[in-house]
Structures are given as structure tokens and as C-alpha cells.
Amino acid sequence: MSQPVPIPHGLPMERDAGPFDPPRRLTRLREARPVSPMIFPDGHEGYLVTGYDEVRQVMADTRFSSRQDLGIVHVPFETPGMPTPTEPSPQMPGVFVAMDPPDHTRLRRRLTGAFTVKRMKTLEAHIIDVVDRQLDDLTRLTPPVDLVKEFALPVPSLVICELLGVPYEDRETFQVNSAKFLEKEVTLEEKMAALGALTTYLAELVTGKRATPGDDILSDLASDDDLTIEELTGVAFLLLLAGHETTANMLALGTFALLEHPEQLAELRADPALLPDAVEELMRYLSIADIFYRYATDDIEVGGETIRKGSTVVVALLAANRDPRRFDNADALDIHRKARGHVSFGHGIHQCLGQQLARIEMRAGFEGLLRRFPTLQLAIPAGDVKLKSDMNIYGVHELPVTWTETAE
Numbered sequence: 488m489s490q491p492v493p494i495p496h497g498l499p500m501e502r503d504a505g506p507f508d509p510p511r512r513l514t515r516l517r518e519a520r521p522v523s524p525m526i527f528p529d530g531h532e533g534y535l536v537t538g539y540d541e542v543r544q545v546m547a548d549t550r551f552s553s554r555q556d557l558g559i560v561h562v563p564f565e566t567p568g569m570p571t572p573t574e575p576s577p578q579m580p581g582v583f584v585a586m587d588p589p590d591h592t593r594l595r596r597r598l599t600g601a602f603t604v605k606r607m608k609t610l611e612a613h614i615i616d617v618v619d620r621q622l623d624d625l626t627r628l629t630p631p632v633d634l635v636k637e638f639a640l641p642v643p644s645l646v647i648c649e650l651l652g653v654p655y656e657d658r659e660t661f662q663v664n665s666a667k668f669l670e671k672e673v674t675l676e677e678k679m680a681a682l683g684a685l686t687t688y689l690a691e692l693v694t695g696k697r698a699t700p701g702d703d704i705l706s707d708l709a710s711d712d713d714l715t716i717e718e719l720t721g722v723a724f725l726l727l728l729a730g731h732e733t734t735a736n737m738l739a740l741g742t743f744a745l746l747e748h749p750e751q752l753a754e755l756r757a758d759p760a761l762l763p764d765a766v767e768e769l770m771r772y773l774s775i776a777d778i779f780y781r782y783a784t785d786d787i788e789v790g791g792e793t794i795r796k797g798s799t800v801v802v803a804l805l806a807a808n809r810d811p812r813r814f815d816n817a818d819a820l821d822i823h824r825k826a827r828g829h830v831s832f833g834h835g836i837h838q839c840l841g842q843q844l845a846r847i848e849m850r851a852g853f854e855g856l857l858r859r860f861p862t863l864q865l866a867i868p869a870g871d872v873k874l875k876s877d878m879n880i881y882g883v884h885e886l887p888v889t890w891t892e893t894a895e
């Protein structure tokens with residue numbers, strides 16, 4: 488393409504352009520070579536895809552296998568001790584995000600009924616209730632408080648626990664181990680230990696549900712004898728992890744982003760009808776689940792480059808969502824933008840199963856928070872907010888906030 492750019496060695500991760508923006512090297516790469524060769528830390532070669540059209544093309548083409556991640560450990564090659572891939576990785580039963588058809592189709596099909604727009608709509612009033620109760624608790628605390636701990640993490644955790652039939656009292660087990668599992672700087676052994684703790688817990692839970700079913704998604708699945716306990720455990724693991732970590736980070740990082748854009752925040756407070764578009768725009772602008780891996784099972788032409796069979800391919804969703812060829816003034820947050828079409832929920836057969844649920848949680852969460860805390864502000868300088876650059880899903884570790892008054 489136009490000008491030569493250095494081939495990246497390792498994935499550029501440093502948020503040197505600001506807490507919400509892609510690393511500068513990724514932006515430069517997207518402009519110069521949206522499908523670029525890259526060298527992984529272990530020395531093997533692959534491709535890094537940063538352009539919007541190119542990312543969609545990769546995600547829509549099932550010749551790019553998803554059997555590349557260990558479940559949703561999104562950064563396998565950055566993990567110390569991870570062996571170089573020479574072929575699609577062995578599958579973890581039930582974890583269909585890391586499977587290809589027909590295995591993926593067989594498992595995903597069993598869940599689509601539980602996550603339809605209609606089913607999720609019927610949950611809306613209940614989710615608003617969960618948000619309200621959490622905000623009631625928040626009003627009783629003396630600020631400053633950590634919004635992650637007191638609001639952003641509990642809301643999606645409570646909702647997904649209830650949907651799946653996981654006792655919320657057990658949240659320590661899955662919150663601590665999920666976080667460890669998603670941390671980048673832990674060794675493969677530590678990751679596997681966290682995974683082991685989670686799967687042991689969930690295997691026991693689904694075995695119990697098979698014997699004595701309740702009224703929840705895991706019990707419904709467990710009543711199907713075609714699924715083994717290992718598969719049920721894998722599905723439970725995927726849903727639990729995907730169902731609370733992602734939305735929690737969106738709520739916290741989204742609040743941070745809004746506080747940093749006070750005029751748009753004021754507009755949203757004045758007119759909550761703007762919320763659905765604002766949520767879509769925050770999804771695009773923040774792209775918290777950013778990096779995904781694929782494995783080329785054939786020679787495939789993308790964006791003028793031939794991706795060779797056997798290559799590891801990294802798609803960078805944040806860079807794609809900031810592509811000026813797709814979105815005008817792409818690096819600006821604009822709550823009036825029609826941001827649908829962003830790739831923050833992925834694209835193709837693996838497109839997020841929980842997206843309607845996530846949207847409802849985010850709308851309810853932001854609406855309640857902004858209405859009841861009209862004077863919400865950061866309790867520390869923005870530059871001191873601890874960012875999750877060390878995690879596979881982006882966000883903030885803590886968001887200390889304060890307020891002077893609350894509203895009913």
C-alpha cells in the first residue's frame with residue numbers, strides 16, 4: 488500500500504493517545520496497511536487486521552477458524568509459557584466461542600431461544616429493578632466510593648447469576664477467578680489454575696441442576712441428555728464470564744468517558760430518549776472487547792494481502808471502529824451518531840449472543856445512575872484512574888466517584 492510501515496513485533500497495546508483511544512501505532516498501521524504482517528512475541532509470524540471492512544471480512548469468513556483461543560483467553564500468545572500454535576487448538580468442551588461449525592452451530596442453537604430480543608425485553612423491568620436496588624444501596628454510602636465495586640460489577644453479575652441459576656453468594660469464586668483468567672501478566676499455570684477452580688465449581692453446579700432442575704437457563708440445558716456434563720460446564724463458564732466481565736467494564740468505562748465529556752453528559756441527563764443511541768456510540772467508541780484471534784485454514788485474500796494458510800490472525804476491533812473510512816470524525820465521542828454497524832459485538836456467526844441483554848443492562852444502568860446522581864463526578868484526577876491495560880477486556884480497575892446530592 489502507499490507508504491512502508493514497520494512490521495509490528497508484538498501487539499501494540501500502550502494507550503499512548505489517551506485512555507479511550509487506540510494505540511497510535513495501531514492507528515498508523517490502519518491508515519497505511521489495514522492488513523499487516525506481524526511477528527508474535529514467540530517469533531512466529533501472523534497478521535494484524537485493523538481496517539473496518541477488513542475486520543468484517545475476516546469475521547464473516549469461517550475459513551478463519553475460531554479454534555485459536557483457549558476459550559475466551561483472548562491473548563494466548565502474549566501469555567508467558569504459551570506454546571507456538573501449529574494448528575487449531577484443542578477445544579474445551581462447551582466453549583463454543585472457540586469452535587467452528589458444525590460444533591459451534593450445534594451448541595449455539597441450543598441457546599438462541601433463551602437470548603432472543605423478545606425474551607430479553609421481558610426481562611427489562613426486572614433489570615431496571617436490579618439497577619434501582621443497587622442504586623438505593625449506593626445512595627446510603629458516604630462518598631467517595633468505587634463505582635466498579637458498588638455498581639458496575641454487581642449489576643451484570645446479579646443479572647447473569649439469576650438467568651443462569653448461579654447462586655450470587657458464590658460470586659467471590661467466579662469474580663476472582665474470572666479476573667485472574669483475563670489478566671495478561673499471569674503465567675499459563677496461573678491461568679489454568681483459575682480455569683480449574685471455575686470449572687470445578689461449575690461442574691458441581693450443573694451436575695446438581697441435572698438432578699434437581701430449577702427455573703433457569705442452565706437447568707433447561709441440563710435437561711437435554713445430549714449434552715455431557717463437560718459441555719454444560721463449558722457453556723456455563725462461557726456465559727458466566729462473558730455475561731458479567733464485559734458489561735461491568737462498559738458501565739464503568741462508559742461512566743468515565745461520559746464524565747470526561749460533560750456537555751454530552753448534560754444532554755443525556757436532560758433527554759434520556761438519547762440513551763439507546765448513546766449506548767451504541769459508547770460501545771463503538773470504547774470497544775472494550777478489542778482483540779480476537781483467528782486461524783487461517785486456507786490462503787485468503789483480504790484487503791489486497793494474501794493471508795497464508797496456517798497464519799494466526801489478530802483482529803483489532805477498537806481500531807476498526809475508529810476507521811474514518813466508515814465513521815466520520817471517528818475518534819470523537821458523539822452521542823447523536825448512528826453508530827450501529829460498529830463491530831464491538833463482533834460480526835458473523837460468533838456475533839455476541841448476549842448483545843440484547845447487554846444493551847438493556849447498559850441503558851438501564853446509565854439511565855438510573857445519571858438520574859439519581861445528578862452531581863456525580865470523579866473523586867480523583869482523570870489521569871490517576873487505573874486503566875485495565877493489563878487485562879484482555881479493557882476498562883478501569885476502580886472508578887472513585889463522589890456526589891453532593893442524590894435524586895429519587
Ligand code: HEM
Nearest residue numbers: 583584729730733734737776831832833837839840841845
Ligand atoms: C461473543 C462482545 C456482553 C455472551 C462476543 C463477541 C464479542 C462480544 C466481540 C465475538 C467473539 C468472537 O467473534 O470471537 C461483548 C461485549 C459485551 C458482551 C462488548 C458487553 C457490553 C455479553 C453478555 C453475554 C455475552 C451480557 C451474556 C450471556 C457472549 C457469548 C458469545 C459472545 C456466549 C459467543 C458467541 C458465539 O461464539 O457464537 N461478545 N459481549 N456477551 N458473547 Fe458477548
